[in-house]
Amino acid sequence: MSSSQEKAPALKEIFNHERLEHIAREMHRVYPAFRHRDFLHLASQGLDELSLMQRLARVSDSLHQVLDLDYPGSLERLRALAPRLNSRFVCIFLPHFVASHGLDQFDLSMDALKYFTGFGSSEFAVRPFIRQDCQRSLALMLEWAADADEHVRRLASEGSRPRLPWSFRLEQLQADPELAGPILERLKNDPSLYVRKSVANHLNDISKEHPQWLLERLQGWPLEQPHSAWIARHGLRSLIKQGERQALALIGAGARAQVQVEAFKASPSALQLGDALSLSLQLQSTSPEPQRLVVDYAIDYVKASGATSRKVFKFKTFTLPGEARQLLQRQQQIRDFSTRRHYPGHHQVHLLVNGDCLASAHFELLPG
Template sequence: MTTPTTASPALKEIFNTARLEHIASEMSAVYPAFDAKAFLRMANDGLAELSVMQRMARVSECLHAVLPLSYEASLDVLRDLAPRLNSMFVSMFLPHYVACHGRHAFDLSLDALKYFTRFGSSEFAVRHFLRDDLERSLKVMHTWALDPDEHVRRLASEGSRPRLPWSFHLEPIQANPELTATILETLKADSSLYVRKSVANHLNDVTKQHPDWVLDRIEGWPLQDRHTAWIARHALRSLIKQGDPRALAVIGVGGKAQVRISELKVTPAVIRLGEQITLSFKVQSTLEEPQRLVVDYAIDYVKASGGTSAKVFKLKTFDLPAHGCIALSRSQSIRELTTRRHYAGRHAVHLLVNGERLGSTAFDILA
């Protein structure tokens, strides 16, 4: 039996005591009057009980508590601090500071978010300005979509996502995706993969409530452009997993798969948490001509209540020749994640081809 893998450090440990000391040291370098002792005393108080986002907020709050400066003067100090920080994720406390203490100074604060996003991301912070004044904020973000810096362009798309993870939903944009359409149109062939991923994620958010709006838009895009085609493929991933005919057509898949599945299995069939499974099977074409296939798989994860919750994973998109046969496999570690806890019990695994379930197997996680 495979030896369980060592658990990765919790994400919240990005903001550990050593990192707080680093922040205090660099603050003292750019602002010699900084009260590092008071900052560290407050920032470390009850740190172990805080989540990663709570720790980020704690740093922002403690800086504000010990900086005897106006908001404008504090921003000058924090601008000097930003390039000295040794973690892009950690630097996100800087835009958090802006969101908490700068919403009275719209122009100054939006300019600060544009600057700070180059060192991490201002995606969470800008949403507070969108919630306060949607029209005015989107007007600024439309200009960001034209910026030469990829971090700023990404902020235009990522910050205005309707359902950004770890943040509140932007209900007006959820209800009316036309509000961010200009941003998405501007970025639909962006040269930066960092930006394209954000545009695709933004559109995938929209498919949850307005699938036809997304399909209408993408079907009118120049999909011969490789960057645009990449965005379209990833933006439609949820619809493709559901077997939506229009989404499948966009990526060149012609509907129901004409195939036979054999030798479908998960090995080992019984594991402990931290071990790895391998899903393997064969796909045999029953068609007289080539066909494009999208193969995914879903795991029904056991929940604490004893019920299950399905999660679909991408596996492979490929062209299968007439009467061709291909053997496929995918290995996956079954370990604790910040986004998923695992529970003992039988976990069904379903094979999806062009969105249709064509076979099932299972594995067991021991207590």
């Protein structure tokens, strides 16, 4: 096997034995009384069987067992440790320590999370504090949304997401998006792309339970400003894929497309798992005026039961000049993911333009 074909190491290997040695070494340098051998013994037990998040928690818990200090004293040493660590992701065990052992010391812990987020991210660790005292936590995070540090501003949005991946859902915020609304308002035109991505993902979370709230809120945003427009476009992505007219209108594509679809093809007509599906078409404008077009495609995947489940993919969003023609092409590899398995059978492919299905094609996925 060539070096380019070698399997990449598992993500959990971020916390391997070498990394544990690094953490122990740097902790000993900032706290000479640190029992580094005891830490390594605890942290490395059964390491190979642990997942990424379990390894992260193991490091945090092992530190707690060997640091012969009270909580404020432990935080003081961990603050000194943070800038010495050699990986941003590894630093996430520091906020984990705070969430695990500092829930009863709100001010001290939240200040530590604000500090640690600049080295990794405190997005997971802040959530237990929100669940425990939603009003107090969100009030402080609203202040964070005005911080000069983009990492702190992002934490205000990312930590309060109702459906943050790899974390539990915040039921209060799922039920009432207005609770975090002031944070989103403060960040709606943020200059940092890092922050804007988080705000857009937060909005997309909201769209799953409260689409009308989101649409009404965005109608009051300054969408003529590029940063706000970017957030809205990406925050509405799920609703746009569903063909929601109000969402399309907010990004300037609410009108039905005046186009003719020519030669929409899905090829090859029969393929096997691992092959690439090629899509191609031409759009011919039938209007003398320019049109904003959102072009997507949907595949009706065959399920194990023989029924189908639709998945919508982005094709292209662009402005088509009056009476102009546009060629569109896309390739997609048909392969299994942890979130989707493929089954043999007849798969329909639909072309969606500004929410309307304007053409269809198909391919057969062969057994084996």
